[in-house]
Amino acid sequence: MGDSMLLKMRNITKEFPGVRALVDVDYSLKTGEVHALVGENGAGKSTLIKILSGVHRPDRGQIILNDEVVSFSKPSDAIQAGISVIYQEFNLVEYLSVAENIYIGNEGRNWWNLGKRSLIRRGQTLLDSLGFDIDASKRVRELNVSQKQMVEIAKALATNARIIVMDEPTATLTEHETKTLFKHIDNLKERDVSVIFISHRLEEVFEIADSVTVLRDGVRISSGRISEYTHGKLIGDVVGRAIEDMFPKANVPGEEIAFEVEDLSIPGVVERVSLSVRKNEIFGIAGLVGSGKGEIGQGIYGGMKAFCRRATLFGKEYRLPTRPEYALEKGVLLVPEDRKNMGLVLMLNVMQNVILPNTELVAKFARFNWREAKRISRGMVDRLGVKTPSLKQKVMHLSGGNQQKVVLAKGLLKEPRLVIFVEPTRGIDVGAKVEVYKIMSELAERGIGIIMISSELPEIVSISDRVLVMHRGKQTALLEGSDIAQERIMEAAMGG
Secondary structure (H helix, E strand, O other), X not given: OOOOEEEEEEEEEEEEOOXXXXXXXEEEEEOOOEEEEEOOOOOOHHHHHHHHOOOOOOOEEEEEEOOEEEOOOOHHHHHHOOEEEEOOOOOOOOOOEHHHHHHOOOOHHHHHHOOHHHHHHHHHHHHHHOXXXXXXOOEHHHOXXXXXXXXXXXXHHHOOOOEEEEEOOOOOOOHHHHHHHHHHHHHHHHOOOEEEEEOOOHHHHHHHOOEEEEEEOOEEEEEEEHHHOOHHHHHHHHHOOOHHHOOXXXXXXXXXXXXXXXEEEEOOOEEEEEEEEEOOOEEEEEEOOOOOHHHHXXXXXXXXOOEOOEEEEOOEEOOOOOOHHHHHHHXXXXXXXXXXXXXXXXXXXXXXXXXXXXXXXXXXXXXEXXXXXXXXXXXXXXXXXXXXXXXXXXXXXXXXXXXXXHHHHHHHOOOOOEEEEEOOOOOOOHHHHHHHHHHHHHHHHOOOEEEEEOOOHHHHHHHOOEEEEEEOOEEEEEEEHHHOOHHHHHHHHOOO
């Protein structure tokens, strides 16, 4: 990493109608450095990046690149200046080849080199020089997520990018793919390319970043070398509260069994897993990707065909369902990991999403009672603290944490007796995580059985009363009390 300062953003201020997105924010980036930008949703990270990449113009402040004051009026200005942004939703044309995607929009400078074969040759040379194991002639739609990310990196470097912004780059990657990405980021540093790394996963920030800047409510809270931060300090700066307040927990498990299953099996995926969840308990299930932990939830809920010797729900027989409707009728609710595709209708508004699966509450004799629908929706929105300008706001425009609360709102109207949370805080910011933990703890306190399936070890350790650990479809440990520790869980998750 060089010591020369490549980029300085000084006193950046930006207001939108009714919102002060950024107030006098400073941000600087050295040559060949990974500088993390962290903060909750709405902290101002996206606005800062949009100003750097020419999408927005700042109301005040300046951008200094290579000791020169620059001003971008459109994204192509920023690209020409060597700044490239890789967004969470990739900007690739699925039916074109990898090489065509790399040079798309970049053809003008080499118009003589546009023949398909020479394009593929150039693309392959670039990919090989980066150490990316990808065939340049392949269509993008045939690639997996991490390979698409590599194509985005190659595309950025084809425009001679000196600064690459990565927005939540690991959100959809497996653990192995994340390690590969980090290896490539290290290679970029060696080429004197600087990376602005935006992530909610603070443990990754400690792993990959050289420096970090924390934004909260549009203001820069702190900035420095990552070595100057502890986990506690970084979380405290992000959320404005101490780490001990991160995992609010009020429930105390009782003796009564809420849900029990013996020898649950899903052919080829899960093998003879037995578990019992007590009333008022948060029962954690942990394991690495591919361990079968998520499938256990689907088997109990009827999303996958499962078999068992016997299962009971509050003392009564519970036949493993073949479809989720039966589970819901019996009082079993699953909050899915992929809330956008499986939990919500993004084009509909908050009220429509809440009421859609609960129409029996508001429709009598073929008449729909809009006033009642509004009252019920408003009650759930207030109870769960959903931040939305109105019930008519489309769900697609809410933050991840608020979308998760809408999924919960419509489910809790069913008055469930057992709730299965799958990756409940994936892709939501630290402040919203705290609120989700609070909701889980309150539900457990009210006597609802809670199963939490999660890859996030800090939340498994801090929120669970007992933890079942999975490895390749089999249970390898059941931990409680002081045995619930990250090291013990990892050991069991790796088959130890």
